[in-house]
Amino acid sequence: MRHLPLLAALTLAFGSSATAHAADVKAGQVRSAACAVCHGPQGLSMQPAVPHLAGQPEIYLIEQLKAYRSGKRANEVMGVIAKPLTDAEIENLAAWYSSITLRVEMP
Ligand code: HEC
Numbered sequence: 001m002r003h004l005p006l007l008a009a010l011t012l013a014f015g016s017s018a019t020a021h022a023a024d025v026k027a028g029q030v031r032s033a034a035c036a037v038c039h040g041p042q043g044l045s046m047q048p049a050v051p052h053l054a055g056q057p058e059i060y061l062i063e064q065l066k067a068y069r070s071g072k073r074a075n076e077v078m079g080v081i082a083k084p085l086t087d088a089e090i091e092n093l094a095a096w097y098s099s100i101t102l103r104v105e106m107p
Contacts, residue, residue: 023058028096031089034081043097054100061094 035053039045043054053061067073068082085093
């Protein structure tokens with residue numbers, strides 16, 4: 001019993017350090033307000049030349065945003081948009097869009 005408080009403190013310390021690195025879906029959702037005009041509020045685009053982001057794999061979205069930011073993937077619009085994004089913002093945005101579940105219904 002005497003060791004319990006120490007154990008709890010350790011658990012808390014590990015818990016908070018783990019969440020500090022984990023992508024923040026909620027923060028990604030907030031940041032995605034800047035993307036909604038083109039990609040839709042839920043990552044479903046309403047414009048024919050803009051791709052859907054909802055349900056895309058997290059790793060894919062991270063790679064694409066980093067490629068736009070570095071210029072490796074060239075696109076006038078997304079190049080400008082990705083330029084100011086930090087790694088953390090990219091991870092949060094990717095976590096948010098990949099967390100959106102799509103239900104496919106077959107005819
Ligand atoms: C002004 C419209 C516009 C805005 C705002 C915008 N995008 Fe895009 N986005 C596009 C277009 C157009 C493309 C397709 C570009 C291409 O052909 O490479 C694209 C492509 C992407 C892709 C690649 C998708 C794929 O399937 O490969 C990602 C990821 C992406 N956008 C994320 C974002 C995020 C995150 C934001 C907000 C921070 C954002 N976009 C804001 C227009 C926009």
